[in-house]
Amino acid sequence: MSSDLLTLNSPTWGEPDHGAGDRLTAALGADVIVRRVEHRGELTLDVAVDQLVAVCTLLRDAEGYDLLSDVTGVDYLGYQGEVAGYWGGGSAGRDLNRSASAGKGAVPEAAGPKRFSVSTTLCKVMTVTDGNHRRLRVRVWVDEGEPVPSLVSVYPSADFHEREAFDLLGIPFAGHPNLRRILMPEDWGGHPQRKDYPLGGEPVQFSDEV
Amino acid sequence: MAATKAPRVWPQVAVLQPTPSELYPASDNPDLLEINLGPNHPSTHGVLRVITTLDGEIVVGLKCEIGYVHTGIEKNIEQKTYWKAIPYVPRMDYLSFFSGETAFCMAVEKALELEVPRRAEWIRVLFQELARLHSHLVFLGTGSVDLGGIALLFYCFRARDEVLDLFEMATGQRMHPRYCQVGGVAEDLPKGFEPSCRKFITFMRDQVNQYDELIKANPIWLQRTKGIGVLPPELAMQMGLTGPNLRASGVPYDLRTANGGYGAYRELDYTPVVEQGGDVHARFRVRVEEMRSSLDLIEQVLDGLPSGPTISDDRKVVLPPRHELHTSMESLIHHFKLVTEGFTVPAGEVYAPIESARGEFGFHLVADGGPKPWRVRLRSPSLVLLQSLAVLCKGVYLADLIAILASIDPVLGDVDR
Numbered sequence: 001m002s003s004d005l006l007t008l009n010s011p012t013w014g015e016p017d018h019g020a021g022d023r024l025t026a027a028l029g030a031d032v033i034v035r036r037v038e039h040r041g042e043l044t045l046d047v048a049v050d051q052l053v054a055v056c057t058l059l060r061d062a063e064g065y066d067l068l069s070d071v072t073g074v075d076y077l078g079y080q081g082e083v084a085g086y087w088g089g090g091s092a093g094r095d096l097n098r099s100a101s102a103g104k105g106a107v108p109e110a111a112g113p114k115r116f117s118v119s120t121t122l123c124k125v126m127t128v129t130d131g132n133h134r135r136l137r138v139r140v141w142v143d144e145g146e147p148v149p150s151l152v153s154v155y156p157s158a159d160f161h162e163r164e165a166f167d168l169l170g171i172p173f174a175g176h177p178n179l180r181r182i183l184m185p186e187d188w189g190g191h192p193q194r195k196d197y198p199l200g201g202e203p204v205q206f207s208d209e210v
Numbered sequence: 211m212a213a214t215k216a217p218r219v220w221p222q223v224a225v226l227q228p229t230p231s232e233l234y235p236a237s238d239n240p241d242l243l244e245i246n247l248g249p250n251h252p253s254t255h256g257v258l259r260v261i262t263t264l265d266g267e268i269v270v271g272l273k274c275e276i277g278y279v280h281t282g283i284e285k286n287i288e289q290k291t292y293w294k295a296i297p298y299v300p301r302m303d304y305l306s307f308f309s310g311e312t313a314f315c316m317a318v319e320k321a322l323e324l325e326v327p328r329r330a331e332w333i334r335v336l337f338q339e340l341a342r343l344h345s346h347l348v349f350l351g352t353g354s355v356d357l358g359g360i361a362l363l364f365y366c367f368r369a370r371d372e373v374l375d376l377f378e379m380a381t382g383q384r385m386h387p388r389y390c391q392v393g394g395v396a397e398d399l400p401k402g403f404e405p406s407c408r409k410f411i412t413f414m415r416d417q418v419n420q421y422d423e424l425i426k427a428n429p430i431w432l433q434r435t436k437g438i439g440v441l442p443p444e445l446a447m448q449m450g451l452t453g454p455n456l457r458a459s460g461v462p463y464d465l466r467t468a469n470g471g472y473g474a475y476r477e478l479d480y481t482p483v484v485e486q487g488g489d490v491h492a493r494f495r496v497r498v499e500e501m502r503s504s505l506d507l508i509e510q511v512l513d514g515l516p517s518g519p520t521i522s523d524d525r526k527v528v529l530p531p532r533h534e535l536h537t538s539m540e541s542l543i544h545h546f547k548l549v550t551e552g553f554t555v556p557a558g559e560v561y562a563p564i565e566s567a568r569g570e571f572g573f574h575l576v577a578d579g580g581p582k583p584w585r586v587r588l589r590s591p592s593l594v595l596l597q598s599l600a601v602l603c604k605g606v607y608l609a610d611l612i613a614i615l616a617s618i619d620p621v622l623g624d625v626d627r
Contacts, residue, residue: 012469013561039558040320066447070561072574072587079578119574121561121589125456125463126447133468137561156230157450160597168284178232183277183626193285 014124014134016043020063027062028054044119044137049148052140056120056154064127065136068151071161072119073169077195114141116171118148120158147174168193230449233600235263235271242270249278253356253612256622260599260615267607272600276593280626287586291552292318293392295583300386302590303624305348308334308341308377309566311390316472317562317573318392321555324527329518330394331474336407336511337377337389338564339504343414344373345567345619346497346504350421353494353616357434362424369417372410379403392553393528394521404512411505411512418501425494435491439602439614442488449598453569453591455618458496459488465565472564478510490610493617527553552581561589568592568619592624 016038025033028051035046047055059065119139124132142148150173151158162173163182170191173179181188190197235242247253247260254260257278263271283302287295299314300307312334319326351366374384380403381387381396389396425431441451446459456463464482466475483499485492522528529548530541555577563572569591578584595618602614 012472014469037559040323040560042560044559067452068450069452069563069570070572070574070587070589072585072589074576074585076584079584119559121574126443126461131469133463135561137559152230155450156448157594157597159231160593164593181277183280185277192282199289 013042014132016041017063017134017136018043020059020065020136021045023062024055024058027058042135042137044139046139046141049140049142049146052120052138053149053151053154055138056122056151059122059136059138060154064124065122065134066127067123067125068120068155068157068161069123069135070119070121071151071158071165072121073165073171073193074117074119075115075169075193075195076117077115114143114146116142116144116169118142118165118171120151142171144170145172147172149174150176150179152176167191170194231274231597231600233270233272233604235265239265241265244271247611249275253615254622255352255616255620256625258596258620258622258625260611262608262611264608267609269603269606269608269611272603272611274596274599276596276622276625278626279622283627284586284588287583289582291581292555292583293548293552295586296390296392297386297388299588300388301623302588302627303345303566303568303571303592303621304385305345305621306338306341306567306571307386308337308390309564309571311388312338312473313562313564313566313571314573315390315392316564317560317575318555320562321558321560321575321577322392322527322553324393324522324524326394326473326522327519328474328516329398330520330522332477332511332515333395333399333520334390335474335478336508336515337380337387339507339511340373340376342567343501343504343508344370346501347373349497349567349616349619350494353619354425356612356616357431359424359428359431362421365417365421365424369414372413376403376407376410379406391521391528393524394519396521398520407508407512411509414505415502418498418505422498425498432491434610434613435494435617436489438490438610439606439617440487440489441598441602445601446488446598449601450594451569451598452594453565453567454483454496454500455493455569455595455598457482458485458492460484460486465563465570474511477514478507480507490613490617493619497619554579554581555583563589566591568595568621568624588627590624590627592620592622595620596625 021033021036032051032055033045033047037044117139119137121135121137123135140148148171150162160182162176163179165171166173166179167181167183168191243264245262245264247262249257249259259275261273261275262269283298287298296311296314299310303310347366347370351363354362377387378384380399381389441459443459443461446456462482462484466480467482470476483496483503485495525544530544534541535545557577557579559576561572561574563570571591572589574587574589575583576585603611
């Protein structure tokens with residue numbers, strides 16, 4: 001296939017905004033950005049959890065990231081597990097409910113000792129002056145039960161996203177004004193998007209005789 | 211791409227507190243009436259429950275309860291290989307179904323760094339625009355019913371059927387075609403598609419003019435829509451709105467042109483449709499004009515469709531052509547491996563947004579190097595749209611709440627996923 005027939009199809013993020021990362025470090029201290037990851041042209045800044053609100057406020061006010069486009073929680077339980085088979089099983093056979101990395105031994109670039117990551121994707125929309133709508137991902141890592149500062153006070157549209165991450169992954173957001181379940185029923189037990197949430201054999205709902 | 215606008219610094223609006231997505235009554239007046247709008251009500255366009263507090267006929271409190279059609283699509287996709295996950299995706303936003311397929315395939319292609327043939331990109335644009343047209347037709351039809359005009363529904367659904375006929379002709383399915391594949395599209399366009407499509411464009415242009423005539427100068431329509439549910443651009447940004455709703459507030463942001471666009475939009479001539487005003491009327495206007503621009507884009511695709519293959523020939527990702535299986539052992543092995551195990555995607559986190567009929571539709575994909583995604587999050591525009599309902603409905607009449615809900619056009623399958 002000749003190359004003029006092909007097109008590299010990646011919805012563009014604009015140039016990776018390393019300058020914003022540098023200015024964040026200058027304003028908030030050298031240890032605010034734990035790590036920078038660039039993957040497929042997308043820049044991810046791993047920031048210290050307690051600095052998240054300060055980082056996002058600065059990005060909104062000084063850098064012009066005026067749209068919060070996405071908040072994604074990820075559960076990395078079992079990501080570096082000893083099992084490499086993608087059925088999530090061991091030598092004894094397939095275990096549907098066991099979380100295990102399908103990565104066949106690939107060591108993840110980012111999975112630290114913490115279990116969860118929360119990625120916030122920011123975008124420049126109205127503040128763009130050079131026709132370059134850049135995007136930037138700010139990511140924090142937390143353990144089970146460790147709260148993530150809520151971004152609702154910086155970006156009001158984080159509201160439903162954070163409620164969803166709380167509902168499906170059980171990540172508490174400190175300072176969220178209305179943190180309750182959003183998709184699952186209020187009395188649901190457990191957080192379905194977690195990797196250790198059973199896939200089969202869930203209790204039948206509304207079957208209690210009480 | 212539109213010319214770069216002069217730099218404009220927007221003021222930050224004071225952040226709404228305590229939570230912007232819910233509206234609480236200011237007093238505990240015992241005369242306030244709490245009613246449930248939905249979950250089963252025609253004007254909620256799905257299964258949405260809006261708990262509304264009324265003072266007479268004025269909305270003073272509003273809370274959206276969602277999750278009635280939550281089916282755990284994200285969890286399901288984690289258990290599927292990438293290519294098996296494609297059919298799940300269009301079932302969320304069932305009105306612009308093809309956008310979902312395309313967004314998912316584009317996210318996987320981005321993670322794979324897979325190149326896609328140009329012809330496939332152009333065909334994808336063709337069907338994305340048809341799906342957008344389909345979505346806007348349903349929006350206009352059902353939206354006008356919500357405003358008390360039933361005639362437009364019949365006009366729009368007749369035209370919608372023509373769109374679905376085109377889908378059926380090219381893909382074999384009227385909705386949820388699973389036509390988009392990782393690496394391209396499943397098949398080339400069939401013979402006779404182009405004349406049918408051109409006939410449809412002529413028919414549809416005339417139809418859109420008719421819709422416009424029906425609502426353009428209708429005094430009842432104007433009274434019901436003008437100045438209702440006004441959303442200034444700064445507030446729209448705060449509430450994270452994208453797509454037609456943002457453009458109705460005067461912000462010319464469209465992912466089809468931002469940063470040059472994606473896919474074949476980079477080669478097509480398109481200017482975002484922008485309306486000022488940010489009210490219900492502007493939101494209807496944007497969509498009517500977008501129907502016209504979609505038709506223009508479809509015509510451009512038919513005029514300039516490049517020749518060549520419609521799917522990548524990367525045998526590690528894309529199934530080999532069927533006829534090769536009888537003669538080539540490598541093809542048979544590839545076919546077997548792809549069907550049983552699937553292809554592996556390098557570890558990493560990607561987010562690939564596209565412009566669907568209701569805004570930025572993106573897949574946040576965390577790959578772990580295996581044949582199944584570690585985590586997929588669907589950034590659905592409707593979930594974000596619904597947050598702004600409380601902001602828009604503060605102090606409006608209950609009947610205007612229906613109009614506002616229709617004008618922001620959420621799809622509940624897309625909200626709940």
